[in-house]
Amino acid sequence: MSATLLFFNLISLSICPSLSASVVEDLNNLLPPPDFNTTISNNCLREPSLRYCNYSSIDLLEIFKSTIVAAHLCNESKNPNCVESFPKIDLQSSPRIAPLYLSFSFFWKYCPLTILSIDLSNNSIEGPFPLEILNCTQIHALDLSHNQLTGDLPIESFTSLTNLTLLNLSYNHFSESKISDSHFFARFNSSNFLHSGLLPDHKGFRIKAVILLVCFPILVILIVACWGWLCFCRPDILPSVFQQRHKFTPTMLKTATSGFSEKNLVGKSRGVEIYKGVLTDGTEVRIEIYTEKISMEQRRKFVKECKVLVQLRHRNLVRVMGWCNRGRLRAIITEWMDGENIEMWLSGSPPWKHRLKVLKGVVDGMRYLQEQWPEIGYDLRTSGVLLSQERGPLISRFKVGEQNGSSRKTYRFGVFLLEIITNRRPQEEFEKGETGFIEWVSTHYPGNTQKVIDERIKKTGTMYEQATEGIELALMCTDLTLGHQPSLTQISNKLKAYESSLVSSSPNNKKSHRERGESHKL
Structure with missing residues (x-):
């Protein structure tokens, strides 16, 4: 009797009555018959090539379980007569049971010699290549296409499968093979490795190359265009290192x-x-x-x-x-300055000491420009000088390459000083503008300065005296006769002296002096 018949006689004797039961139930419930050991021994004597005969120690329970799985698998694969023959395993498109039969490692260990074809395609089997299948070294065809197999293909394990003529691994996710010997792939039609990941996808490579050659230049152009737009139109949103100050x-x-x-x-x-x-x-x-x-x-x-x-x-x-x-x-x-200009500020009748602070700040700014940037001119009209939040004056209008020298700038300060003292608008109130304004002040100085000084400045005391002296200083500044104008340093010193005089003459300061004197007497 052939090895195949010997094997299936064993199956028939053992579990034919329970073929209708599930494989899991049979594995759990069925036990080997009493003469199972004798049957196995006789089979090995008659057919030593049987796989279970080639092991040094025979596990009878494992062999018996493999016969149970074989009986069910033969039936599931629709073989015509599972007692007489078992030529194929066909679990194509059976994702519910295919992984179960793959898990029975003892079956593949004793794979029946009659099986020549194994088809486990289209089952979404995941993980690495199932090496147990390769125990069926006699097979002619193996189809594992349309699954989710990954990792490296164990090409060296196929050496013993000398009868294998059909190997279909298409549509999987294997790692690309990096072998120098291409004989393995030469054994089988390349169509059996489509989209398997094992061979380079030349068509896909060409598509990627075309995409790269087309898209990369476009991407570079877009990046350059975007960068150019940012640099040309919105450099303020670039990192500070790329901004043009x-x-x-x-x-x-x-x-x-x-x-x-x-x-x-x-x-x-x-x-x-x-x-x-x-x-x-x-x-x-x-x-x-x-x-x-x-x-x-x-x-x-x-x-x-x-x-x-x-x-x-x-x-x-x-x-x-x-x-x-x-x-x-x-x-x-x-x-940006939220404050008002000097012209608007004067309409609010500021006290003399605040006007003095503005004058001193303007002179400080003029001295800085004269010393550091003599080529820069500026507008000293009360409408062009702003006030900061700290009530400090800010010269706001400049002209580079001003041809007027320091004499003309001093003249402009003189007019500005007269505007501060008189609270008058030369261009609006006098027919001849600044010239008429200066002539009007000169007419009333020194005998009738009360008509010139802003009526909201007290007409007595230190402040009035300083305002009167301020008119004299302003007229000196507006006198363009050679050698009569004071320097900015002299003007600054004069204003500082006015500030010191106001501090020393203030009521609080006098009281402080008096208290210190009485304390000294004690």
């Missing part, structure tokens, strides 16, 4: 002013529009836009002047933060 773009200014909205427009005159804006870092700024068209040469001069103005650093000068000279937009950006 002091240079503003139209997009930045448009963003800061909500699109140059009407609510941000705080002033407008011929050729100039003034906006309040907020930069991306929260800084409030004053944006002065010039609408007048100028030549390219004038634009270059404008930028050159702005590069000088951003370097000014003094507590009595408005800080120039930068400029814009892009397209049709030309603007200067300075720090």
